[in-house]
Amino acid sequence: MPDLDVAVIGAGAAGLSVTAIAAGLGLKVALFERGAMGGDCLNFGCVPSKALLAAARAAAEARRAHRFGLRLPEPEIDWDGVREHVAGAIATIAPNDSEERFRAMGATVVRATARFVARDTIEGGGRRFTFRRAVVAAGSAAVVPPIPGLAGLPFLTNESLFSLRERPGHLIILGGGPIGLEMAQAHARLGCRVTVLEAARIAGREEAECLPPLRAALEADGVALHEGARIVAAEPDAQGIAVLLEDGTRIAGTHLLLAVGRAPRLDGLGLEAAGIAHTSRGVTTDLALRSVSNRRVWAAGDIADPQGLGPRAFTHVCSQHAGIIARAMLFRLPAKLSYAALPRVTYTDPEIAQIGPTEAELRAAGREDLTILRWPLAENDRLVAEGRAEGLVKLVTDRKGRLLGASVVGPGAGDMAGMFALMIGRRLPLSALAGAVLPYPTAQEAGKRAASEFYTPKFLAPGTKRIVGLLNRLP
Ligand SMILES: Cc1cc2nc3c(=O)[nH]c(=O)nc-3n(C[C@H](O)[C@H](O)[C@H](O)COP(=O)(O)OP(=O)(O)OC[C@H]3O[C@@H](n4cnc5c(N)ncnc54)[C@H](O)[C@@H]3O)c2cc1C
Ligand SMILES: NC(=O)c1ccc[n+]([C@@H]2O[C@H](COP(=O)([O-])OP(=O)(O)OC[C@H]3O[C@@H](n4cnc5c(N)ncnc54)[C@H](O)[C@@H]3O)[C@@H](O)[C@H]2O)c1
Numbered sequence: 001m002p003d004l005d006v007a008v009i010g011a012g013a014a015g016l017s018v019t020a021i022a023a024g025l026g027l028k029v030a031l032f033e034r035g036a037m038g039g040d041c042l043n044f045g046c047v048p049s050k051a052l053l054a055a056a057r058a059a060a061e062a063r064r065a066h067r068f069g070l071r072l073p074e075p076e077i078d079w080d081g082v083r084e085h086v087a088g089a090i091a092t093i094a095p096n097d098s099e100e101r102f103r104a105m106g107a108t109v110v111r112a113t114a115r116f117v118a119r120d121t122i123e124g125g126g127r128r129f130t131f132r133r134a135v136v137a138a139g140s141a142a143v144v145p146p147i148p149g150l151a152g153l154p155f156l157t158n159e160s161l162f163s164l165r166e167r168p169g170h171l172i173i174l175g176g177g178p179i180g181l182e183m184a185q186a187h188a189r190l191g192c193r194v195t196v197l198e199a200a201r202i203a204g205r206e207e208a209e210c211l212p213p214l215r216a217a218l219e220a221d222g223v224a225l226h227e228g229a230r231i232v233a234a235e236p237d238a239q240g241i242a243v244l245l246e247d248g249t250r251i252a253g254t255h256l257l258l259a260v261g262r263a264p265r266l267d268g269l270g271l272e273a274a275g276i277a278h279t280s281r282g283v284t285t286d287l288a289l290r291s292v293s294n295r296r297v298w299a300a301g302d303i304a305d306p307q308g309l310g311p312r313a314f315t316h317v318c319s320q321h322a323g324i325i326a327r328a329m330l331f332r333l334p335a336k337l338s339y340a341a342l343p344r345v346t347y348t349d350p351e352i353a354q355i356g357p358t359e360a361e362l363r364a365a366g367r368e369d370l371t372i373l374r375w376p377l378a379e380n381d382r383l384v385a386e387g388r389a390e391g392l393v394k395l396v397t398d399r400k401g402r403l404l405g406a407s408v409v410g411p412g413a414g415d416m417a418g419m420f421a422l423m424i425g426r427r428l429p430l431s432a433l434a435g436a437v438l439p440y441p442t443a444q445e446a447g448k449r450a451a452s453e454f455y456t457p458k459f460l461a462p463g464t465k466r467i468v469g470l471l472n473r474l475p
Contacts, residue, residue, distance in 0.1 A: 004030050006329075007122050007131040009114045009269065012039020013315045014301025015137035016097055017322030023105040025330060031107050032114035032124045038097035039139055040158070040302075041315045042090060048162040049182055051089035053347055055082045056189035060221070060349065067387040077191045079167040086162060116274035119294055123270075133296055133329055136276070136283050138269060140262035140302035140313055145174070150234040153241055156257045168192045168255040172243060174231065175259035176202030178346045181218065183257060185348050188221040195251055197229040197243065199260075203346060207358045207407035209374075213350050213390050214409060262313050264303040281305040287336045288328035289321055298325050306337050314344060341425035345414035350391050353413040355420040356405035359396045369399045375450035377410040382441035386411070393450040395420075401430040401454045406447075416447050430454045 006022045008015045011033035022029045036043045059075045066072075095101060099109045114124035122129050142157035144150065156164070158179060171187050173180045176198030188194040196202065196218075202225060203211060218225060230246035234256070242252035264282040277284040277293035282305030284292050289304055291297040299305070300321040302313045320337070327335035343355040362370060377383050377391035391410025397403050406420035423433060433451040438444050458464065 002130040004131040007134040010137035013318035023107040029107045034113040051086040052186040056186040115270035138265045170253035172253035180259035195224040210409035343417040351413040353408040353417045373453040
């Protein structure tokens with residue numbers, strides 16, 4: 001008889017979700033965590049970054065209050081106060097992810113590094129545990145690019161950024177993806193000089209039509225954006241640190257943040273000992289998130305590399321994975337992961353939300369039968385009233401009006417994501433949204449107006465007018 005029904009490595013969003021389900025169902029579960037309970041999302045990711053962005057937004061709102069006829073003084077940034085707010089947000093949420101809570105659920109929590117020593121055995125905390133099933137949820141860490149000179153310098157990653165005691169004077173950020181852009185705007189609004197060095201295009205995965213308002217906003221906040229930047233070396237500088245670009249430019253700053261992507265935390269897991277196939281992208285699984293080579297083992301969260309789909313680093317994906325694993329591993333029901341309706345939001349101001357694939361991704365996948373619908377946020381009464389009417393809703397549908405993908409840029413764009421995710425996920429026709437009664441005035445109405453655009457040409461067609469004319473003559 002094995003010691004454990006389920007062994008879970010990693011108490012981040014993915015491991016905690018799987019543990020809660022398995023322990024809740026009365027199984028014998030052990031959760032191994034070598035660092036902070038809650039993993040990246042709580043301690044070094046979503047929560048501190050959104051808390052910092054909220055403080056930054058308050059500063060920006062004070063600066064732009066003049067649009068309402070209010071003249072407020074330039075906000076004074078108390079960095080210790082900002083840090084307290086960030087730490088307070090983490091501390092408030094921490095009990096949900098705590099050892100005590102998971103122990104109370106019936107799980108054994110082992111605060112130690114775990115590694116596989118055989119196909120059905122894990123070692124952790126000085127003990128060996130045999131298991132029926134194991135879930136690898138060890139997450140991902142910031143990539144350190146092979147830039148000459150970088151290795152010996154005191155660069156920052158998401159794991160060190162939020163514990164900085166001093167406010168950076170000039171923060172240089174490598175990478176203009178979600179981490180780079182969110183942190184660039186947050187720090188610029190909180191009074192730091194910020195330079196973003198992006199090798200390609202900022203927000204490279206996002207719909208190109210969403211970029212102009214974001215770029216303009218970042219520049220208005222004072223962020224210096226260098227796109228197409230090739231960094232050839234890094235070196236110490238009297239200010240702190242300097243990077244050299246291929247074109248000869250030298251940029252010196254007080255701090256350097258690496259935000260050039262994530263790499264799965266595979267080292268030290270003993271995957272070879274358990275025969276768990278993996279690549280540099282993560283643990284190779286099928287679409288039920290089960291290891292392709294050790295059928296006792298599943299992978300969840302950032303470390304999972306489901307065949308044909310690839311890794312996705314989002315907290316809501318961790319919950320999605322836990323649901324799939326519960327179905328497949330615990331209930332032995334068929335389960336198949338799909339990202340067709342997956343939402344993602346970059347929480348800059350304006351936000352960029354993408355639900356399902358972009359138009360470019362659909363075209364690259366060979367879809368030609370696409371209808372594109374747009375609605376400018378300049379036409380949205382609520383945003384006009386709030387003095388923030390900038391942005392766009394873009395919907396991509398098939399010929400029959402079934403939503404395939406939605407892109408939104410604008411204030412609070414992420415709040416529309418749920419509506420579109422539901423439509424794509426449940427395969428609802430656009431008429432469901434076009435015919436819905438939404439409260440006035442809300443930004444969501446822009447989504448309804450974009451959906452209605454699918455029917456407008458039909459509604460205004462000469463044939464329709466003729467029929468209405470005839471009907472009108474009936475007694
Ligand atoms: C700055 C930043 C902002 C983000 N913002 C958002 C956001 O707004 N929305 C969103 O959806 N996503 C966001 N993300 C992504 C999100 O944080 C991750 O997708 C999510 O936290 C991944 O969870 P996980 O459980 O897979 O891994 P992790 O949270 O990394 O957890 C894995 C855990 O495993 C532990 N571990 C590793 N190896 C071992 C071992 N051998 N033994 C024991 N323990 C081990 C680690 O210590 C870690 O605690 C953000 C990420 C970052 C970095
Ligand atoms: N709001 C959110 O949901 C949120 C926020 C932050 C992070 N995340 C998750 O974390 C993941 C990682 O974020 P990220 O921003 O670190 O990675 P990313 O892979 O999304 O973006 C990295 C960027 O760095 C650029 N780059 C790569 N090498 C470079 C180099 N040497 N010099 C300059 N630029 C370089 C790339 O072109 C890319 O634009 C995201 O993809 C996302 O899944 C989500």
